[in-house]
Amino acid sequence: MTRSAPSPSDIAIPTAYLAGHGDAALIDRELADRYVSATRVGDPQADAVMAELVKHDSSVAQPWITKGIELGPSAIPDAPEILRSFFSDVDIPPPWVDRNAFLTGCRAFHRNSEMFIGAFVAAVLIEGFSTLISQSFNITGRIVDQGVRRLKQNNRQLVEIFLPGGLDRDGDGWKLSVRIRLVHARVRQLLSKSPEWDEEAWGTPLSAAHIAFATAAFSGLLLQRAAMLGVTLTDEERASFMQVWRYAGHLMGVPEDLLFRSEEEALRLHRIGAMCEPPPTMESIILANGLINSAPIVAGFTEPRARRALARKIYRISRAMIGDDLADQLHYPAMNTFGTLTALRLKNGAERALFAISPSLGARRRASQFQTMLSVSLYADEGPRYRLPEHAHAEKDGQL
Structure with missing residues (x-):
């Protein structure tokens, strides 16, 4: 079933988006109109499922x-x-899906998995959650109160969709993406009834706009941020990487008219969407800093001094990637980032040169990266869990 966001004439702009929409419309009115219209829309098909299941x-x-x-x-x-x-x-699957074309992007991801996950955690997640989507997560507590678990779950989806066959019907990447769509619909249902949700200002909880924005960030923006850490991909690899995320976005319920077809379209959506969004709120500040301070725990650092040192390193890398303006808005610690990314790129370039000389050493390094990637992702012996939340607040709902 094709899903589309309504036209701006059908829906009022939430008040929090009025100023940003005006600025974005000067650059691309059509896309800005589509984006703010989609802030009033959830996922009609999945929302109808939840309306039935509650009975x-x-x-x-x-x-x-x-x-x-x-x-x-x-x-x-x-x-x-x-x-x-x-x-x-x-x-x-939609007719444009070519699973054979996914393999090139999957190989590129796993060849550089350490840098992709680093860019994902230190920049892309932060930038994605600097939008008003933070209001949903703050009210539910599903990242603020359970930051380590949530960060591992985000990592796991990234890992699973880029495993060969991960987006096949029986692949865990496919199952997790559909599960995310249904969880979003359930949380949307719960928050729409919550007195804490300000619909006039914020629109629909976990709106179609925010799911599309997140998918664009996790794809096109992730490629851009990974390049800042020294990841180099061919045009074919970049296109394949984007197609993996395009199908994952489809599975997560992104409307067709907000689902990118290329890296350029994803970056355009991210740029216009970011302009439409209001400046980061206190909820975004809490969320961003919580994610960074959860990362050392996810990485297995238990000693307080070591955790603080790694968190400070992540803050430095994150500030260098997202820029001082956003970092200051998110209340990052003040620090000089001069040379931070250059040093990382030189280190990664030197490793690539070494592994080209010694393929066996490169193979061992990739195996080590894969083990590290699994350790920072949420896996359970019983396999994926699909339980939907029964309460808006995570502390009343237990582990999901």
Whole structure:
């Protein structure tokens, strides 16, 4: 089913976006209009599923979700038709999907996984969460209170969609992406009823605009930020990387008219969307600093002094990548970043030269990177978990 955001004439601009939309419209009015219109929209298909599931006891509805994600609509003959139709639709990839074309991007990601995850954590997640999407996460507490777990979950999706076959129907990247879509719909349902949510100012919780913005950031912007750390890819690798994220974005419910087709389109959406967004709020400040201070724990540093030292290093790299203006708005510690990225690029360039001379050493390094990548991602022995939240606040809902 094709999903599209409504035209600006159909919907009022949330008050928090009025000033930014005016500035963005001077550069690209059509895209700025589409973006702010989508702040009033969720995911109509997934939201309709949640509206139906709330009529059923969770002991019945949760197994439908699990079986549907794992096995498809044929595994849930007793489920409501709207849920079966959802899984029937999501099971069929769009005609532009070419899974063979994903392999080049997957290889490029794993060849540089350490730098990609570094850029993801130190810059792209921070920039993604500097938008008003932070309001949703702050109210629910799903990153603020459970930062380590959430950071590992974000890392895990990144890892899984770039495993060969990860976006096949039975791949964990596919399943996690669909799970994220349904969790977003459930949280949207809960927050829409919460007195803490200001719809007039902020629009719809976890809106189509924010899911599209995040997907653009995690793809085109991630390529840009990884290049700042010394990652070099061919045009074919970059295009393949973008197609992996384009399909992941489709699975997560991004409307077709906000789903990029290229790196250029993703960066354009990110730029215009960032202009439409208001300056970072206190919630964004809490979220950004919480993510950075969670990273050393995720990396396995338990001694307080070592954790503080690594957090300070991440702050320095992050400031160098996102720029002083945004870093100051997010209340980063003041520090000089001169030469920070140059040193990292030189180090990575020297490693590439060494591994070209000694392929066996390069193979051991890639194996080590893969193990590190798994250690900073959330894995459970029982496999992926698909339980949907039952409360808006994470502390009332337990671990997800």
